Each structure stands twice: as structure tokens, then as C-alpha cells.
Amino acid sequence: MQIFNPATGGYIKTIGEDRFIDLQAEYDVIVAQHQQWKATPLSERIALMQKFGEQMEKRKDKIAAVLTEEIGKPTWQSYNEINGAIGRVKWLTDNAEKYLSDELITHSDTLYEKITYEPIGVVCVISAWNYPYLVGVNAFVTALLAGNSVLYKPSEYALLTGMEIDRLMYYAGVGNHGFRLILGGRATGEKMTELPFDGYCFTGSYKTGKAVLKKVTERMAPCQLELGGKDPVYVMDDIDDIPKVAAAVADGAFYNNGQSCCAVERVYVHENIYDAFLESFLATVKSWKLGYPTEEGVYFGAITRRSQLQVLQSQVEDALSKGATLRLGGKIISHTGNYFEPTVLTEVNHRMAVMTEESFGPVIGIMKVKDDNEASQLMADTEYGLTAGVYSKSKERAEKVLSRINSGTSYWNCCDRLTPGLPWSGRKHSGYGGATLSHLGFRTFTRPRAWQMKSPEA
Numbered sequence: 227m228q229i230f231n232p233a234t235g236g237y238i239k240t241i242g243e244d245r246f247i248d249l250q251a252e253y254d255v256i257v258a259q260h261q262q263w264k265a266t267p268l269s270e271r272i273a274l275m276q277k278f279g280e281q282m283e284k285r286k287d288k289i290a291a292v293l294t295e296e297i298g299k300p301t302w303q304s305y306n307e308i309n310g311a312i313g314r315v316k317w318l319t320d321n322a323e324k325y326l327s328d329e330l331i332t333h334s335d336t337l338y339e340k341i342t343y344e345p346i347g348v349v350c351v352i353s354a355w356n357y358p359y360l361v362g363v364n365a366f367v368t369a370l371l372a373g374n375s376v377l378y379k380p381s382e383y384a385l386l387t388g389m390e391i392d393r394l395m396y397y398a399g400v401g402n403h404g405f406r407l408i409l410g411g412r413a414t415g416e417k418m419t420e421l422p423f424d425g426y427c428f429t430g431s432y433k434t435g436k437a438v439l440k441k442v443t444e445r446m447a448p449c450q451l452e453l454g455g456k457d458p459v460y461v462m463d464d465i466d467d468i469p470k471v472a473a474a475v476a477d478g479a480f481y482n483n484g485q486s487c488c489a490v491e492r493v494y495v496h497e498n499i500y501d502a503f504l505e506s507f508l509a510t511v512k513s514w515k516l517g518y519p520t521e522e523g524v525y526f527g528a529i530t531r532r533s534q535l536q537v538l539q540s541q542v543e544d545a546l547s548k549g550a551t552l553r554l555g556g557k558i559i560s561h562t563g564n565y566f567e568p569t570v571l572t573e574v575n576h577r578m579a580v581m582t583e584e585s586f587g588p589v590i591g592i593m594k595v596k597d598d599n600e601a602s603q604l605m606a607d608t609e610y611g612l613t614a615g616v617y618s619k620s621k622e623r624a625e626k627v628l629s630r631i632n633s634g635t636s637y638w639n640c641c642d643r644l645t646p647g648l649p650w651s652g653r654k655h656s657g658y659g660g661a662t663l664s665h666l667g668f669r670t671f672t673r674p675r676a677w678q679m680k681s682p683e684a
Contacts, residue, residue, distance in 0.1 A: 227240065227241050227242075227243050227382060227385065227409070227410075227411060228240050229241065229296065229385060229386060231295055231296070231298070231563070232296075232297070232298035232528040232529060232530050232531075232532070232563055232564045233295075233298045233518050233519050233520075233527060233528035233563045233564075234518070234562060234563050235561075235562030235563050235564075236562075238295065238296070238386070239386075241385050241389075241409055242409070243409060243410045243411060243414060244408050244409050244410050244414055245414075246414075246417050249408060249410075249414065249417055249418065249421070250421070252377060252406055252408060253348075253377060253421050253423075255402070255406070256348055256375050256377055256402070256403065256406050257348050257375075259375070259401075259402065259403030260347065260348050260375040260403065262401070262403040263370075263373065263374075263375045263401070263403045263404040264345055264373045264374075264375075266373075266404075268322065268323060268326060268327075268371075268373075269323075271322075271370060271371055271373065272319050272322050272323065272371065274370075274398055274399055274400050274404075275315060275318065275319050275322075275367055275370060275371055275398075276315070276316075276319050277397075277398035277399060278315060278367070278394055278395060278398040278400065279312050279315035279316060279319070280398070281394040281397045281398050282308055282311060282312050282315070282359075282394060283312055285390075285394065285397075286305070286308055286309075288390075289308060289359075289387070289390045289394075290304040290305050290308055291304075292386050292387060292390055293307065293308070293358070293359070293387050294519050294520060294527075295386070296383070296384060296385070296386045296387055297355065297356070297358070297383070297384065297387070297530050298483075298519055298527045298528030298529065298530050298563070298564065299482055299483070299485075299519055299527050299528075300519045300520075300524045300525065300526075300527045301519060301520055303481070303482060303519075303527070307357055307359050307360055308359055310359075310360055311359035311360050311362075311363045313646070314360065314363050314364065314367070314646050314663070315363055315367055317646035317647065318363075318367050318368055318371060318646065318667075319371070321665070321668075322371040322372075322668070324665075325343075325665040325668040325669075326343050326371065326372060326373075326668055326672070327343075328340050328341065328342050328343075329341040329342075329343075335681065336680060336681040336683065337678075337679070337680055337681070338677070338679040338680075339676075339677060339678050339679070340677045341674050341675070341676060341677070342674070342675045342677065343372070343668070343669070343672040343673075343674055343675075344373070344672060344673050344674075344675055345369075345372050345373030345374040345671065345672060345673075346369075346372075346374055346424045346425040346448055346671060346672065346673055347374060347375070347423075347424025347425065348374065348375045348376075348377065348423055348424050348425075349369050349374045349375070349376050349377070349423060349424060349425040349426070349427060349671065350377055350379075350418050350419070350421070350423040350425070350426045350427070351365045351366050351369065351376050351377070351378045351379070351427045352379045352415050352418065352426075352427070352428045352429070352430070352438075353365065353366075353378065353379065353380050353381060353384075353388075353429055354381055354384075354429040354430050354452075354487075355380070355381035355382075355383035355384040355530060355531075356482065356485045356486060356487075356530065356586075357482070357486070358380055358381070358384040358387045358388065358391070359387070359391070360644075361429050361452070362378070362380070362391060364452075364650065364662040364663055364667065365427045365429070365450075365662060366378055366405065368662065368663075368667050368668060368670070368671055369427070369671040370400070370404055370405065371668070372668055372671040372672050373672075374424075374425070374671055375403060375404050375405070375406075376404070376405050376406070377406050377408055377418070377423070378391070378392075378405060378406070378407055378408065379407075379408040379409070379410060379414065379415060379418060380407075380409075381430075382410065382411040382412070383530055383531060385409055388407060388409065389407070389409075391407075392405075392407040415434075419438050419441045419442055420441065422445060422447075423442075423447060424447060424448075425447055425448040425449070425450075425671070426438065426442050426447060426448070426449045426450070427449075427450045427451075427670075428449075428450075428451050428452070429451075429452040429453075430452075430453065431453065431454055431584075432453045432454050432584075432609075432610075432655040432656070435451040435453045435658070438451065439451060439658060439659075448659065448660075448670075448673075449658065449659050450658070450659040450660045450661075450662070450670050451652075451657055451658040451659055452487070452650070452651075452652065452657055452662065453487070453610075453612075453652055453655060453656050453657050453658075454487050454584045454586070454610060454612070454655070454656060455487050455488055455489075455491070455584065455610045455611075455612030455613065455652065455656050456491045456492060456581075456582065456583070456584055456608050456609075456610045457488055457489065457490055457491050457492070457610070457612055457613045457614060457615070457633075457641075457642075458490075458491070458492040458493070458494060458604070458605040458608070458614050458615070458631075459475055459478065459490045459492070459493050459494070459614075459615040459616070459617065459637075459641055460493075460494045460495075460496075460595070460598075460601040460602075460605060460615070460616045460617070460627060461475065461493070461494070461495045461496065461499070461503055461616075461617045462496055462598070462616065462617060462618035462619075462620070462623065462624070463496035463497075463498035463499050464618055464619045464620060464623070465499065465617055465618060465619060466619065468499060468502050468503055468506050469506040469509075469510075471503070471617045472503050472506035472507040472509075472510055473506070473510045474617075474640070474641070475490055475493060475507065475617070475641065476507050476510045476511050477642070478490035478615070478641035478642035479491070479493070479588075479590045479642075480511065480514070480525070480526070480568060480588050480590070481642060483526060483527060483528075483529055483566075483587060483588050484585060484586060484587045484588045484589065484590075485529070485530060485586055485587065486586075486642060487612060487652075487656075488612055488613045488635070488641075488642050488643075488644070489586075489642055490590070490615070490641050490642060491584065491585055491590065492581055492590075492591060492593070492604075492605075493507075493590060493591070493592040493593065494592075494593050494594075494595045494601045494604055494605065495592060495593070495594060495595065496595060496596075496597070496601070497594050497595065497596055500594045504553070504572065504592060507570070507592065508553060508554055508570060511554060511568050511570060512554065514526060514568070516559075516565065516567075516568065518563075526565075526568055526588060528563050528564045528565055529564040529565065529566055529587060530564070531564070532564045534564075534586060534587055535558045535564060535566055536558075537585075537586075537587070538558075538566050538569070538585060538587040538588075538589050539557070539558055539566075540579070541578075541579045541580040541583070541585055541589060542556045542557075542569060542571070542580070542589060544578055544579045544580070545571050545574060545578040545579070545580045545581075545591065546571075548575070548577055548578050549573055549575075550571045550572065550573050550574045550578060550580070550591070551571065551572045551573045552569070552570075552571060553570040553571065553572055554567075554568060554569060554570040555567030555568050555569035555570065555588070555589075556569050556571075566587055566588055566589075567588070568588040569588060569589040569590070570590055570592065571589070571590070571591045571592070572591070572592050572593075572594075574591035574592070574593050575593070576604065576607055578591070581593070582607075582608065584610070598623065598626070598627055601627060602627050602630045602631070605627070605630075605631050606630060606631050606632065608654075609654055609655045610652070610654060610655050610656045611631075611632045611633045611634060611652055611653030611654040611655070611656045611657075612633060612634055612635065612652040612653075612656035612657070613633055613634065613635040613636070613637060613641070613642075614628060614631040614633045614635075614636055614637070615636070615637035615638070615640065615641040616628055616637070616638055616639075617638075617639055618638070618639070621638060624638045624639075625638070632653050632654065633652075633653060633656075634649075634650070634651040634652045634653050634656065634657060634661075635648075635650070635651075644663065645663075646663050646664070647663070647664055648663065648664050649661035649662070649663055649664040649666040649667065650662045650663045650664075650667075651666075
């Protein structure tokens with residue numbers, strides 16, 4: 227597998243793919259050694275994951291440079307991702323004992339009842355490329371803390387970062403019985419879903435996630451899917467600081483070049499403030515620098531996958547052909563690297579792909595609405611259900627709108643963010659089978675066992 231720098235088009239290196247015979251061998255080894263990891267006391271597993279977080283901190287400069295070179299995100303955004311991953315590891319290790327310990331239900335002279343949370347077993351984790359550290363930590367750190375062994379396949383667009391993660395695990399002292407790395411593309415991922423793992427965790431597109439689910443449900447194995455989104459934001463007419471809100475929504479749409487499952491992909495603005503909001507939004511986006519991700523002050527780096535450039539171009543052309551107005555950008559930038567102009571479209575509607583299909587790039591549609599009811603109807607008009615946000619002075623008014631949207635996360639006066647203590651899950655085409663993060667994330671990677679124990683004298 228040849229790896230190229232998306233910012234320059236330059237060749238980085240070639241990595242051999244794990245063929246099926248090697249994959250089968252890796253699977254057999256980790257299955258054979260799993261009991262050793264399962265038997266490792268929780269306190270030791272916590273200590274090892276803490277060391278993993280310490281290794282990220284210690285090697286932050288190196289792994290940030292690799293992340294930027296391979297993914298194309300600005301260097302400062304790579305540091306943000308790694309710092310965020312370190313923070314999540316800390317939350318998970320701080321709370322693992324609380325949420326993985328036995329839960330006593332009844333304790334009397336004659337009856338003892340409890341719940342134990344046991345590991346699923348050997349888990350297949352297939353991860354995403356856009357936030358390889360954050361997405362990865364959500365799954366494999368939680369799974370390892372819960373006593374599962376993990377066979378981990380990073381995306382083929384994040385192979386170098388996957389190798390860095392494997393090194394960090396090694397330096398932290400996690401043995402091969404707990405964590406093993408698989409390098410490969412789509413075919414390797416398909417082969418992994420054919421192996422009889424005890425559980426599966428996949429992060430990626432709805433189309434691929436649906437195919438994964440179809441395969442593994444035949445075995446009745448637990449399957450957790452984190453998929454895409456077409457996340458809406460509604461800006462109400464009661465906001466005080468329009469420029470501040472416009473800047474926040476623009477950042478929610480364009481951070482990491484819009485390559486985020488929970489990026490803002492649709493914006494609805496009350497007609498009373500629409501013109502002022504649009505002016506501020508455009509001014510904010512125009513002020514951000516596009517360039518090589520290693521340059522100082524760059525906000526827009528490279529698009530990771532070259533094929534996505536045509537997807538974005540197609541969405542823009544479709545919108546324009548159906549009456550949209552191009553306010554900014556709209557074109558692929560002629561370059562050996564993968565660059566697309568930050569793009570803003572208005573006079574959009576739901577007949578256009580840009581308002582209904584995931585963009586996963588620096589393209590946004592902004593639509594004027596007459597009232598909260600119209601905004602609610604439009605926000606709910608989607609096959610996805612990851613996040614939805616409202617900007618307003620009124621918590622009551624915002625909650626009324628958000629309660630009508632079928633999404634895993636609701637935002638009031640914020641967007642495009644995760645908190646370790648809250649569950650991360652999607653509905654409809656955005657997710658399936660449980661959550662990551664929070665106490666529910668631990669539950670995703672465990673099986674509860676009920677113990678009912680009566681005294682002979684009872």
C-alpha cells in the first residue's frame with residue numbers, strides 16, 4: 227500500500243498489507259492469548275492505559291508530525307486531537323474502576339445478588355482516518371480496560387498513525403495478548419468481519435457500516451457502529467452577538483476541513499437575522515488561511531482522500547443547477563495536493579445533495595427560515611441522527627426545537643464537540659448498537675452477568 231502526503235502529493239512510503247493468511251494467524255494468536263489479558267487485574271489494566279496516555283504526551287511532537295503528514299490537517303489541529311485523546315484516556319482510566327466493578331443489588335443473611343460486567347472477549351476494531359487518535363481511543367482503550375483483547379485495523383488512510391499507536395501500546399507495556407495491529411485496506415477489513423470475533427466495533431460511512439452489520443449479525447455477535455451524519459444547526463433570531471455565533475457555526479462546519487462525522491453540514495437561520503448572520507459568516511471564513519498544513523496560521527489544510535474532491539465538486543454543481551447561489555469558493559484548487567476552496571452556498575433547499583447527503587468537506591449550505599416550526603421540520607428531514615444544535619438566548623425555546631430532532635446528541639449554543647462523560651451515539655443511519663464514552667461506553671464492551679445466590683438455610 228503506497229502512502230502519499232495529501233498536502234503535497236509526494237510519496238511517503240510503501241507498507242505491506244496483511245493478507246488473509248497473516249490475518250488468520252494474528253487472530254489465532256490473540257484468541258489463544260486472550261485469557262492472559264482477561265486475567266490481568268483491573269488495576270493493572272488501568273495502569274497500562276495510563277502509561278499509554280503518558281506515551282502520547284511524551285512523543286507528542288513526533289506523532290503530531292506524522293498525523294499532519296499523513297492526514298493533511300494543520301499541525302495545531304493535530305496537537306488538539308492528541309491532547310484531546312490524552313484527556314479521554316485520563317477520564318476513562320479515572321472512571322474504569324467505578325463502572326467496571328461488581329454492582330451489589332441485595333445483601334442479606336439469606337440472599338446475595340449482584341451484577342458483574344464481564345469482557346465480551348476478542349474484539350475487532352476497525353477505525354476511521356479523520357480523527358484516528360480520538361476515534362481509536364474511544365474504542366480500543368475502553369475495550370482493553372474492560373478486559374477485552376483487541377485486533378485493531380486503522381483506516382488505510384491512517385496507516386502511519388496506526389503504526390504509531392501500536393508503538394505507543396508497546397512502550398506502555400501492553401503485551402501482544404491484549405492489542406495487535408492489522409494493516410490493510412478494504413479487502414482486509416472485509417476479511418476481518420468474516421472471522422468469528424466475539425464483538426465488532428466499526429467507525430466509518432453508513433454504506434460500509436451497513437455491510438459490516440449484515441455480515442456479523444448472522445453470528446449474533448455484539449456490533450457497535452459509529453457512522454456518518456448530516457448535522458444541522460439552527461440560529462434563532464434572539465441571539466445578541468451575531469458575529470460571535472456566526473464564527474462558532476463556521477468553525478463547527480469547517481474545522482478539520484469539515485471532515486468530521488459531527489461537523490455542521492446544514493445551517494438554518496431565522497429570516498430576521500439572516501442577512502447579518504450571512505455577512506458575518508462569510509467574513510469569518512474569508513479570514514481563515516488556506517495552505518500547507520505545516521505553515522503557521524493555516525486553518526484549511528488538505529483534503530485527506532483525493533476522491534472526495536469530485537464528491538464536493540459534484541455537490542456544488544448539483545446545487546447551482548437547482549438554483550443555489552455561490553457566495554464563496556466552489557472549486558477544486560489546481561495543485562499536486564488535495565485542496566478544495568472553502569465553499570458557502572445560499573438559496574439552497576432539500577432537493578439538493580448538499581443539504582441531504584454527507585459532504586465531509588469544506589462545503590456548507592445556509593438556508594433562511596421563517597420560524598422555529600419550519601426550522602424543526604427541515605432539521606428533522608434527514609436519514610441521519612448524530613447531532614443537532616440550536617443557538618438562542620432561550621433554553622426553553624431551544625429545547626422545544628431539539629426535542630423534535632431524533633439525534634444522539636443535542637447542542638445548545640455549541641456544536642461539533644464531545645465530552646468524555648457523555649455517551650457518543652448515533653440514531654438512524656448515524657449509528658447502531660450502543661455508545662462509546664461515558665459509563666455507557668464501558669457497557670458497550672461488556673456483558674452483564676446476574677448472580678442470585680441463596681443460603682442453604684433460606
